[in-house]
Amino acid sequence: MTDLDVAFLESGDEPRTESLPLSHLSVELGHLYMDDFRGGPARLRELFAEVRPWAEAAQARCRAALGGQARISTCFLVDDYFTPFGSPAEIVPMLRHAAEESGLVIDYLARESSCAATGATQPARLVEDRLVAEPPRQTNGSRPPVTETGWLCNGERSPHTGEAGEAMEDRPGWRPPRQTLANNHSIFLDVELWDEVRGERRWSCPMLAAVWQLLRLGLLRDEGRAVARPVPAPDPLPPTWRELPPVIELRRGARPFFAYRTFTAMPSRFLPVEDAVRTILGQVAVERAVTELVLTRAAAEGLALPADVLRRVEYAFFADPWRVTPPESRASTGR
Template sequence: MNGAGNGAGTAFRETSAEPRTESVPFSHLSLELGHLYMEDFIEGPSRLRRHFAAVRPWVDAARAGLGPLTGGKRPRISTCFLIDDYFSRLSTPAELIPPLLEAAAEAGLTIDYLARESGCAVADPAHRDRAELAESVLHRLVESPPPGSNGFRPPVSRTGWLTNGRRTPAQRTSAALDSTGVVWQPPGETGARGHSVFMDVELWSGPEEERLWSCAFLASVWQLVRLGLLRDNGAAVLTPAKWFDREFPAEWDALPPVLQLNKAAAPFTAYLTCSVLPARFLPVEHAVRVILDQVHVEAEAVQQVADRSAGEGFTVPAGVVDRTSYVFPPGL
């Protein structure tokens, strides 16, 4: 309890009533070495070896692109890999993870952190990080109303759809009653340069009590977690659990949402992210950028990044979406 002033005018307030935003450690870059579906793993070790062989040159390029820091210091870079255990579970951790790590090692790569995609929806109740992350990010969305909007469009919290501009009007105008027929208006991207690239993103399907979150929305949560910008009542979320030289269980829910596999790894969260992904993820990641551009992030978390990066002389873009980058290697 803290006090302010003297005598009868003294005011007291509970220290516990003051929200505290937990600090997290930061690397300079979080480098994602891939995101594969269960179907990819079922193809066997040769599929994994091809993946990491194709990823390796781009990982080297991403590392080199970061360059030396002020004073000649080496940048802190951590690697991660996201496994889809949310949409399907065709194999077990014990069967799937060891061949994955072996294939990465054959290509000269080390996976520092391994994450379960289901943890980006709701982390397992058996673990400390139980926050319903997808739901919390949904509540942080602040839609950008397009120019000329009349408020007719229902909010994203009701529809489950988020766009980067103005949709084609659903209602007919009075001109539709003319003999010339219906007047059609095209959609438009907010802030388009010359021509529009309009996108309408589905965030979930199914009824509210049984939502199935979309890949794009979970990938947005994944980016926010890697950037160290999500909190649950001020507490850090999806903090990695140390998993050194341990066997992998037969059930996915027996694993923490994020594992630290490398004792010498730089921090999981980072000022910037880079993801090396198959080209089929390009439309998904376009959708991720649309979502991230409309997420309200806690000011304290943003300020922590600004203060820490400034202290290191490392420039971090102001916009969250500008802190993310991608590589889509041909043939991956």
């Protein structure tokens, strides 16, 4: 028998904001795509070998700052949204084994599709509802809002002059796009959040990645309830990804999945995507109750946690791995 935690609220009361256990740092060890899976265990070991030095450096930095009290967890994301492949029963053991052979341990595994929907909750919609796009100067309201267009930018777009006007009508000259709060010169980004395929919304990779960051930071709530709480990995693992919970715990006793800060190491080819992710995160208004809850918790631990969410998200981008050609197959260079 366990005690029931029952809360009685007046109908007009706001829902209670659920508190979450928090690590100091969430380290992402990888993101599995179908092409990587096709490469088999050797490709997985190669991926983990690329990530390991960066993951270890991030953990060492955290421990250097916080000492033995540092709480660090690791996670791994599987792309079952754009290109579903394989099955959890086949892939999860392969991933765990490849990580262990590379000297890494995966604490939590998540499905990318759960960033779009998990049960009755749609995390991507929750984030879209919290977007506060800054209106450009001299706007006339002719451009539909982001919820209708699916496009979000970090400033002011160039005016559209392609439509025919009335005779003798003055037409505005061309103006370049302009970044909000540009530092001398603009770096303008216009990000597609979603499109429609056969009448259904399909979220973009940057949008799902932004949701993923907010999930790891423990900043998403659905009417006060936490989103995508991890659960122990089912035994046996199901044959389809749809049957797998959104986030599963692979190592019993692991530090919390949610964390004050996140760290992600990834190939440099994903830099444009992460630029787009940061554009999105920079315009998400996290619920005030959640923000205050996390900042108060951090202060109680003596942590100087930035109020700006973007400053809690860290990366390491690396180039293609070093490959050494066997001596017998090298061309003679005369050296």
